[in-house]
Amino acid sequence: MKQNHQISEALRRAIGYLKNYDGPEVRIMEVCGTHTHEIFKQGVRQILSPEITLISGPGCPVCVTPAGYIDRAVALALDHGVTVCTFGDLMRVPGTEMSLSEARGRGGDVRVVYAPGDAEKLAAEHPDQPFAFLSVGFETTTPSSCLAVDHAIRDGLDNFMLLTANKTMPAAYEAMKDSTDLFLYPGHVHAITGLSDIKKMQAEGVSGVVAGFTAGELITALALAVKKYGEGEPFYINAYPRVVTEDGSPEAQKLVSQYMEPCDAWWRGIGMLPGSGMHLKKAYAQFDAAVRYALPEGVGKDNPGCHCGDVLQGRCRPEDCPLFGTVCTPVHPTGACMVSSEGACSAFYLYGGKK
Amino acid sequence: METLPEQITLAHGAGGKQTSALIHQIFERHFKNTLLTADDAAVLPRPEHQIAMSTDGFVVSPAFFPGGNIGELSICGTVNDLSCMGAKPLYLTCSFIIEEGLEVERLDQIAASMAETAEKVGAVLVAGDTKVVGKGQADQVFITTTGVGDVVSQNPLSGAKAAPGDAVLVTGDVGRHGCAVLLSRDEYGIDAQVESDCAPLWKPVSAALKAAPDLHVIRDATRGGVGTVLYEIAHQSHTGIRLKADAIPVDPSVAGVCGMLGLEPLYLACEGRMVMIVPQEEAQAVIDALAVLPDTQGICQIGEVTAEEPERVVMETEIGTQTYLPEPGTELLPRIC
Numbered sequence: 001m002k003q004n005h006q007i008s009e010a011l012r013r014a015i016g017y018l019k020n021y022d023g024p025e026v027r028i029m030e031v032c033g034t035h036t037h038e039i040f041k042q043g044v045r046q047i048l049s050p051e052i053t054l055i056s057g058p059g060c061p062v063c064v065t066p067a068g069y070i071d072r073a074v075a076l077a078l079d080h081g082v083t084v085c086t087f088g089d090l091m092r093v094p095g096t097e098m099s100l101s102e103a104r105g106r107g108g109d110v111r112v113v114y115a116p117g118d119a120e121k122l123a124a125e126h127p128d129q130p131f132a133f134l135s136v137g138f139e140t141t142t143p144s145s146c147l148a149v150d151h152a153i154r155d156g157l158d159n160f161m162l163l164t165a166n167k168t169m170p171a172a173y174e175a176m177k178d179s180t181d182l183f184l185y186p187g188h189v190h191a192i193t194g195l196s197d198i199k200k201m202q203a204e205g206v207s208g209v210v211a212g213f214t215a216g217e218l219i220t221a222l223a224l225a226v227k228k229y230g231e232g233e234p235f236y237i238n239a240y241p242r243v244v245t246e247d248g249s250p251e252a253q254k255l256v257s258q259y260m261e262p263c264d265a266w267w268r269g270i271g272m273l274p275g276s277g278m279h280l281k282k283a284y285a286q287f288d289a290a291v292r293y294a295l296p297e298g299v300g301k302d303n304p305g306c307h308c309g310d311v312l313q314g315r316c317r318p319e320d321c322p323l324f325g326t327v328c329t330p331v332h333p334t335g336a337c338m339v340s341s342e343g344a345c346s347a348f349y350l351y352g353g354k355k
Numbered sequence: 356m357e358t359l360p361e362q363i364t365l366a367h368g369a370g371g372k373q374t375s376a377l378i379h380q381i382f383e384r385h386f387k388n389t390l391l392t393a394d395d396a397a398v399l400p401r402p403e404h405q406i407a408m409s410t411d412g413f414v415v416s417p418a419f420f421p422g423g424n425i426g427e428l429s430i431c432g433t434v435n436d437l438s439c440m441g442a443k444p445l446y447l448t449c450s451f452i453i454e455e456g457l458e459v460e461r462l463d464q465i466a467a468s469m470a471e472t473a474e475k476v477g478a479v480l481v482a483g484d485t486k487v488v489g490k491g492q493a494d495q496v497f498i499t500t501t502g503v504g505d506v507v508s509q510n511p512l513s514g515a516k517a518a519p520g521d522a523v524l525v526t527g528d529v530g531r532h533g534c535a536v537l538l539s540r541d542e543y544g545i546d547a548q549v550e551s552d553c554a555p556l557w558k559p560v561s562a563a564l565k566a567a568p569d570l571h572v573i574r575d576a577t578r579g580g581v582g583t584v585l586y587e588i589a590h591q592s593h594t595g596i597r598l599k600a601d602a603i604p605v606d607p608s609v610a611g612v613c614g615m616l617g618l619e620p621l622y623l624a625c626e627g628r629m630v631m632i633v634p635q636e637e638a639q640a641v642i643d644a645l646a647v648l649p650d651t652q653g654i655c656q657i658g659e660v661t662a663e664e665p666e667r668v669v670m671e672t673e674i675g676t677q678t679y680l681p682e683p684g685t686e687l688l689p690r691i692c
Contacts, residue, residue: 043678046676047674047675350682
């Protein structure tokens with residue numbers, strides 16, 4: 001019954017290498033919230049030599065979703081009578097006036113679902129009520145939103161929509177490349193997109209390693225990358241080859257390119273990144289809640305004391321923010337990085353303790 | 356005698372012939388014992404020692420899940436609460452709130468499970484009540500049980516008694532009930548076989564108390580799981596608790612489901628697992644005594660109580676680092692990517 005947790009000799013060697021590393025100083029940015037979460041859960045930072053610094057980047061989809069998006073979702077629920085379906089993580093993200101959780105308290109119909117397809121099913125069961133799914137996320141979640149639209153067309157629904165804030169990782173790599181020496185690339189994103197974006201970064205002189213999500217996979221990837229970094233040449237390593245292939249998933253890519261196209265997108269804490277978002281093509285505008293309800297664009301207002309933006313760009317550690325652990329906690333989050341379990345502040349608070 | 360239809364109707368709660376048919380043909384038939392009252396209250400022999408008394412409501416959805424049903428659960432919950440105080444469960448009462456339309460066959464299975472579970476620990480059902488509410492006013496069936504136990508242990512158990520150096524034991528793999536119920540709601544589209552650990556644990560508790568007369572704490576890790584119980588004990592006793600991640604028993608299917616949904620097995624409910632805190636020198640005796648009993652074969656030590664880091668639960672990870680187990684209270688939302 002008990003699982004065998006004995007760590008392997010190879011992993012032991014990788015830990016030893018990272019502990020005793022005395023090469024050139026190196027900053028490594030993990031761009032993915034799932035990596036951030038696992039790094040804090042496993043205490044990975046404790047085993048690193050002082051020459052190695054890990055920076056939590058902007059890869060938590062909830063954290064980079066601007067307050068203005070929450071405002072539009074709140075407006076759908078309260079002003080337009082739309083049933084808003086969302087992943088649970090978004091419920092407590094502060095908007096300018098209120099969160100979705102508060103909108104529900106004021107009578108808005110806001111429901112937590114586990115997949116976009118669940119929202120499509122609800123719409124099929126209640127044809128007289130409009131439903132909007134809050135489509136946030138990176139390359140890993142965008143295909144399932146497109147699949148829900150595909151099913152809505154199949155089922156002949158005119159009451160199902162997406163409110164899109166989908167984003168793409170390569171834009172984040174570009175925006176962050178000067179804040180780090182190396183990227184720890186998210187394995188599940190590249191399982192979809194393949195290795196071409198990473199090769200492009202290498203051509204621009206930016207190095208990185210594709211990593212899986214267990215402690216062993218993360219540590220092995222870090223050790224390989226740090227070792228290679230000492231050689232001085234730009235490189236990429238695929239340290240997750242059992243999942244990530246050269247071409248990724250053509251089926252998922254095809255699904256996305258059928259229904260969506262790139263657009264400019266606002267990232268909380270970072271600002272506007274041209275071509276970094278995905279929204280529905282004009283031909284599918286009837287499934288776009290922002291179009292159908294003519295929702296005003298706007299970035300909304302964050303709490304001015306909140307340092308989420310600096311945390312997301314690796315300019316500040318969670319514990320350096322004056323609100324961290326006092327005003328801002330997972331129960332009463334001020335900033336998005338404290339709401340999502342993948343946010344750097346939340347992970348640091350939960351596993352590292354408040355200061 | 357009225358015969359029972361296939362489904363419960365509001366008339367079964369109205370107190371007339373149909374109510375009496377329901378009581379005779381389902382509850383009396385399964386619960387029969389000399390103490391079960393036909394009057395307004397059960398009159399019972401006085402136990403030898405002090406009595407322990409506990410009550411608990413059960414609303415699990417769905418009412419039937421892999422490894423058990425709400426009836427079995429309603430007995431286990433109260434029996435285990437009494438056991439945690441060193442009390443041998445003696446008498447139980449039950450109160451049913453039934454949704455109109457529940458299949459009689461299902462109610463019969465629930466009552467049969469209750470009787471069978473109570474019998475395993477030598478307790479008897481002595482009184483009950485039945486109400487029927489309209490469709491939609493309850494979810495199939497809700498059950499509240501109340502239990503009285505005889506406090507046979509001379510040793511008063513309490514969370515406040517955890518002391519630095521004590522061993523922290525868990526009587527089997529964690530998180531199975533919570534995982535089984537989540538999966539049986541069929542909201543996730545995950546295909547995994549996980550059975551609830553639901554079990555009445557008076558016998559193992561009694562064996563543990565014999566093996567370690569100086570046992571400090573016994574808690575059943577129900578709602579909130581083992582992690583919540585450990586934080587409660589750490590707060591009550593102002594001690595720290597240090598766990599070894601690689602010693603925590605988790606069924607591979609439960610670990611897989613938790614990985615997919617971003618859940619922590621230590622925070623999923625158990626319905627047949629106890630956390631025991633015992634002086635280190637008595638720990639092996641408890642493990643030896645419980646490892647031979649069917650519901651506690653997986654007993655093992657997962658950590659120790661410390662003077663350092665009071666009121667925190669520290670995890671020694673598989674890679675040799677130390678992190679805090681997140682304190683319960685923040686809703687653990689499934690991850691989205």
